[in-house]
Amino acid sequence: MSQITDIITVHKNVQESLLKKMGDIEAQIQSAGSSKDTVARIAEEFRTFRELVFDMLKLLRSQVTECCRNIDGLEMRNRRKAVVFQGIPEEDKEDCSQVMLQIINGKLGQDFPVSALKVCHRLGVHNKSHHRPILVRFSSVDYKASVWRAKTRLQGTKITVKEFLTRPRQEVFVRARQHFGIRACWTQDDNIFLKASDGSKHRVVCMEELSPLLDKYPSLKSVSQKAAGGGAGAHTQKLETRGGRILALVPAHNAPSDDSEPSDIEDEIRVHAPLSMSSSSAPSIESSLERLNLLNDEQEPTNDNVRLTPIFQTVYSSPSLEPNCNKVPILSDIPSFPATPASPVTPATPTNSATASVLARSASLGLETPRMPANASSTLLFSRRTRSQRPAISVAQRPRRIQKFTLSYRWKKAVFRHLATMEEESDPIGDATIQTPLEYFYKFFSPDILTHILEQSNAYAVSKTGRTLGLTEDELRDFIAIHIIMGVVSMPSYTDYWSLRYRYKLVADLMPLKRYQQIRRYLHFVDNNIEDSDRYYKIRPLVQKIRENCLVQENERRFSIDEMMIPYKGTKAGKRRQYMKDKPNKWGFKNYVRAGVSGMIYDFILYGGEDTFRFHTFSEQEASIGFGAQVVIALCKTIKSKPAFVFCDNFFSCPELFYILREEYGIFGLGTIRNNRLRGAEASLPSEKEMKKKPRGSHAQATCNKNRLAVVRWHDNKAVTLISSYVGVEPVATIKRYCKDSKTKVDVQCPQIVKEYNKHMGGVDLADMLISLYRTPFKTRRWYIGIFAQLLDICINNAWLLH
DSSP: OHHHHHHHHHHHHHHHHHHHHHHHHHHHHHHHTTOHHHHHHHHHHHHHHHHHHHHHHHHHHHHHHHHHHHHHHHHHHHTTTEEEEESOOOOTTOOHHHHHHHIIIIISOOOOOGGGEEEEEEOSOOOTTSOOOEEEEESSHHHHHHHHHTGGGGTTSSOEEEEOOOHHHHHHHHHHHHHHOSTTEEEETTEEEEEOTTSOEEEESSHHHHHHHHHHSOOHHHHHHHHHOOSTTOOOOOOOSHHHHHHHTSOOTTOOOOOOOOOOGGGEEEEOOOOOSOOOOOOOHHHHHHTOOOSOTTSOOOOSOOOOOHHHHHHSOOTTSOOOGGGOOOGGGSOOOOOOOOOOOOOSSSSOHHHHHHHHHHHHTTOOOOOOOHHHHTTSOOEEEEOOOOOOOOOSOOOOOOOOOOOOOOOBSSOOOOOOOOOOOOSOOOOTTOOSHHHHHHTTSOHHHHHHHHHHHHHHHHHHHSSOOOOOHHHHHHHHHHHHHHHHSOOSSGGGGTSTTTOOHHHHTTSOHHHHHHHHHHOOOSOTTSOOOOTTTTTHHHHHHHHHHHHHTOOOSEEEEEEEEEEOOOSSSGGGEEEOTTSSSOEEEEEEEEEETTSOEEEEEEOOGGGTTTTOOOOHHHHTSOHHHHHHHHHHTTOOSSSEEEEEOTTTOOHHHHHHHHHHHOEEEEEEOOGGGSTTGGGGSOOHHHHHHSOTTOEEEEEETTTTEEEEEEESSSEEEEEESSOOSOSOEEEEEEETTTTEEEEEEEOHHHHHHHHHTTHHHHHHHHHHHTOOOOOOSOHHHHHHHHHHHHHHHHHHHHO
C-alpha cells in the first residue's frame, strides 16, 4: 500500500506542476499583446508540454492498475482455502462449525475432523427475511479441493457452494455471466473461466482481460435477437431451452466467420521485474520538473504557421483579431486526462514504449530526462507478458495399433518347478579411494552439472536484464550448501536466516541476502531459445546427467519399482502435476523409480503422459501389454548385472510382463496382482470371500509351468494375490501376527513368495522416507525448480548410503 501511496503522491505533484506552468503561460499570453509569433510559439510549447505530462500520467496510471491487480492476487491467495455456502437455514444460537460438519460429512460424503474447519461463521448482518451465507476457511487446501469436487452431490437441495472471490473478481464474474450466460461461466482455483460462442475457452481475472472478449464475442441477448429476427410476422424464438440456445448459435447464411483462436491459459505467466543490480538512486519527477525551462529566451521566434491547440483557438480565434485574454480557461475547464486502457508495462528493454515516448518529447524540448523515484522505479514496474506461441510440435508419436500380446495358459493346482535362488548381497560398498563425503556427492552431482547450471544461469540473466549475473562455481556451491542447511535447520521464511533476531551464522556468513536472491531469481538449466516439445525440457539436461551418474553406481541385484511423488502444489505446471490420494505428498510430479533394497536410487522416469517414453523404445510385444508394464521394462533395460530380481505392486504387474522379463532379459519378477489380470488363474484359486472364511494363514497356489509362472492367494487380514516367475509357496514359513481374541502374538503360516515380497519391496519407500527427513526447501512458482530440489535430494541420499 505504501507503493501505491508514493505513486499517488507523484501523480499529485505532476498535477500541481502542470497547474503552475499553466498559470505562467496564461500570464505570458496576457502580457504578450498582439504578437502573433509569441502566441504561436507559446501554443506549440504548451502542446508539447501537455503531451509529455499526459504520457507520464498514463505511465503512472498503468502502474497503479498493475499494483491493484497484484494486490487483488495476493488477497485472492489469502482466500484460497475458503468457500462460501449459501441456502443453509439459520437458527438462533447455532454452532456453525457443527452445522457445516454435518453437511460436509453427511451430504457431501466426506470424513472431515473438527480441526479441518479453521474459521466458520455467517456473513453480513442478521436478517429474518433471508438466510445469511456461511464462510468456511479450511485448514488445508486439500480439504477445500475435496469439498469442491463433491459439490455436485448438493444438486436437488437449496444449498450451493461458491468460491470466496474478491470484490473485483466478483464484479468480473457477474459481468461475464450477464454477457455469455450462466452456463458458459464458472470459477475454479480462484480463476474465472468462460466459454465463448465459438467454443473457445478463456481465463480472466480482471476487467481489462474481460473487455476485449466482450467486444469480440456477441452477448447471449444479441444472439437471441439475431436468431429471432427472421422478417415480418416471424415468431420470436426464446432461448429458454437447450435446443433454443443451440439453434441461436447457428450462423446465418453466408455469414462471415470469426477468425479467432482459443487462448492457451497455461502460456500466460506473471513475471515480476528483476532485482536491481545497482544501488544508485534516481531523481524524482518533481525535482526534474522544477528544472524544466519551457520558455527559452535564446530561442528565435519563427514565422511559420503553427496549428493551435483547442485552448488557444478559443483565445486567439482568428489571425485578424486581437487575442481575447478573458477567454483563457482555467485548469478545471480543461478536458479530463484521456482514459487509457490499463495495459501493463513491459520492461523488456531499459525503456518501454510509454517511457520512450516521454523521453523523446523531453529531448525535443531540450529538457533533462524525468525519472521515477528510487523507491518506485524497480518495484512498481510489474509486467504481465505472454510467452511467445510455440509452433505446434507433436509429442512422442503414439505407436500404431498392434495386436495385444497374449499367452496360452495351463493353470493347475501343482508345485512350481522353476524355482530360482541367489545369495543375498551386502549393502552398497563405497569406493576406497574416496576420502571425503563431498567426493561421494560429486559421484552423483558431478562438477559438469555445476558448470552447466553456471552457464545457463548467466545466459538467462543476460537475456532478462542485459547484463551477466557474474555467477561463479564457488558461489553456486555456496548457494546449494545454503539450501541443504535450510533443509536441516528449518525456519518459516528464508529471509529469517539473515534477520537480526534469528540470524543463522552458517547461512548468513556464507552469502549476503541480496546476492542469494539474485542467484535464486536467475537460476536456470536450459536455453529457452531452443524449441523442444519435451514437457520437461526446462529440466531435462539435469535429469539425464544425474540419471546417467546413478546408473554408473549400480552394485545390487534386487530392485523395487514404484511411484515417487515430487511435491509441488503450484498451478504453473499444467498437466505435468498429478494427484495421488494415497501418497503423503498428494500433489506433485509423478516419478517412476527403480531402487535397491538399501534405498539407493539407480534409475527413474518422469511421467509425462503420452510423452513419458520419449527416450525409450519397445518391441511390438512390449508396447501391447500396458503402460505399467512398459514402465517396468524401461527401468529394467538399464540393469547391468544379471540375473536380477524385480519387485513391483499391482499397478505394474501382469503375467505377460514377468514372462517377457524372464525369457528375454534374464530378470525374475515378483509382485501383487489385480484380480482382472489373472488370465484364468482365478478358476484354480478360491475366491476372496471363500478365503475370508478360512483360518488366518490359509493359502492356495495355481501354477503354469509352461510359462514359468506361479500365482498364490494368501489370507492374512484380508486376501492378497501375488504372482512370480521364480518362487511359489514352498517352503512355507511361519510369522508372528497379533491375535485379538487371545491378545497375544501367534504363529501364522506364510508362503515363501510373501516373505520375498515383504523383504525386498520397500526400496523406493525407504528412499522416499530418507529424502523426506531433510527435504531441501525451495518454494517458487517455477515448476522445474521443485524437480531440481528433488534431484538434489536424490544425490544426497545416494551419496550418504554409498558413504
